[in-house]
Amino acid sequence: MTRAETSPSSSNDKPKRPVSIRGVAEHAGVSIATVSRVLNSPELVSPSTAERVQRAVRELGYRPNLFAKSLLTRRSRVIGVSLPDIHGEFYAELMHNADRRACERGYHLLVSSNAHHPDDGPQNGFALDLVDGLIVMLTERVRVDLDAIAGLDIPVTVIGVDPPGMPVETIICDNTIGAARATEHLLVATPPERCFFVGAHVGNLDSDQRATAFASVLRGRGHEPDPRQIAHGEFSFEWGWEWAMERCDEGTLAGSAVLAANDEIAVGIVNAARQRGLDIPRDLRIVGFDDSRICSLLRPELSSVRVPVDEMAREAVDALIRSLEEPGSTPRHIRLATSLVVRDSSRTAPENP
Amino acid sequence: MTRAETSPSSSNDKPKRPVSIRGVAEHAGVSIATVSRVLNSPELVSPSTAERVQRAVRELGYRPNLFAKSLLTRRSRVIGVSLPDIHGEFYAELMHNADRRACERGYHLLVSSNAHHPDDGPQNGFALDLVDGLIVMLTERVRVDLDAIAGLDIPVTVIGVDPPGMPVETIICDNTIGAARATEHLLVATPPERCFFVGAHVGNLDSDQRATAFASVLRGRGHEPDPRQIAHGEFSFEWGWEWAMERCDEGTLAGSAVLAANDEIAVGIVNAARQRGLDIPRDLRIVGFDDSRICSLLRPELSSVRVPVDEMAREAVDALIRSLEEPGSTPRHIRLATSLVVRDSSRTAPENP
């Protein structure tokens, strides 16, 4: 009684237990069932009783024990997020937007680099056992991930790939449309045989789709791309630099146009080209991918294909919550468009008055 | 029995419950207490019994219900991380490294932009009630955050500020040393009255500390900085651009040197200066702060003060786990050094042969 009078969370002594539902019930002179009802289904309780209970809750600073609650309801309102070892900015944007959305909807986010591989985790309880559902982002074409996901007994939303026949919600970005627009844009002022795609390693879903779209547009113009027009490396500045230096040294870079698989590769190429005295965009036109923050910070500003990370994050959270809260619903497969953002690095004379 | 024979997680019918400890006990012909012991204190069980139980666990694909477990042990092995609305790359680095470390130590990370303000959350259970402890990053000098933290009844580790008298572990980066080194470096070739600090808003802890260190070094050289030498805006490209444009227009930028409060501001200044025909570093020497990825992607490469985000994340996780697992221990206050990384943007002739 007197203890309730003092500040609820004044740190006086030992690991004192927080007040339980029992304490509230006593304080309000009702049963614990009634306290529970006031908190979860107020409409079942008389207004006056509810009022009394709410006061007790307030005075004691009571907060229900979520573990006890989850044990009963089998719901924690925690969403797991499993991201591959992806790059800084993309990761941040995704998490930030997912967090915001989850928050709005009353959920929390548990992050873990590979939460969908229970065998990889430490022995002490898997993230999987704490979450109601899982958002998994996949970037590689590997069977093992899909198998792991198929083996889970909680709802899953997959970002990045749309595996046919799996009963999960999926969010993908349509790499094809953005890559195609970018390629067409390059072809406006550069002949097909002088266009290049500089990608990541074969097997990366995004890079491969972007490469395919690139090749497909060239073919549409009646040009079968030479294998050397499509290079494979990794998503890094260094790889872009290296690729461009080699082309420079063999004298094939000037007068060409490049679609890079991401912005970092593009920056590597730009820096190497300029180091060799080429002017962007006069001697080399270039378009990156992701439309990351850096694009408008560079001089010349870098053209790029925008990937709607913010929407992807938001849609992923919504999709997962949907399959959590409407168990019967048919999984939706959402595809978000990418779009070309033209800046100085790829402008042609007529476009640049 | 026959059900155990089929694949453990074959999705046959309805929301079937996973096997509980009871199922394992029956399968192995022991009591649930014994199953629990095999899992938590194997040394208390005879090898042969343990073996039998382990087989049952394996065959049934049993995983303990963490909610029931946490209800008893009052431990979830989940760490909450509360970050301010900070910028992309920093956020990503911090989370990535914290995640890796938490994983190594058998913990999970629950993220939330402002987990330390229970009143702000949605009504459905606070993140606070799920986590064993909280890592809070603070960037502003506001009493309200500290009060909120002081009111929490779980262990807290604070990143970014070292509030005196609070019994929490703290991790801060020593802005002073890096900012001082950078200022001294600028003074090597630029007179004190031509040096500028371009910061974020007053009240931001990092920006203020960096400004103070800057001013202090100037004073050490016998120069009391003019108020106009220390500007306040925000951590953005736009602010840097704007500041530099104004200085250019009044003709005071050429021949000066700038320490920016972060890399984005620095890039804004660089771009504006070049647009006005200034050469970096000949006409303007500049050093950023954070040493983000972008520094070495720019031309000229941007000098910057490195902030050890990776170590901060790792230390924060370790510190929190320490106060979780060694409740009596005295809170440690860790200060990690920042360091100057000189690149082309601030090089002086003699340094650049």
Next chain:
DNA sequence: CTGAAAGCGCTTACAG
């Protein structure tokens, strides 16, 4: 509208 009671799945003294 309210309470007594059962039970969620586990851990941990307490006996044996």
Next chain:
DNA sequence: CTGAAAGCGCTTACAG
């Protein structure tokens, strides 16, 4: 070394 039992803090039929 092992089991029966109490109990963690809740929710939810079931009676009244």
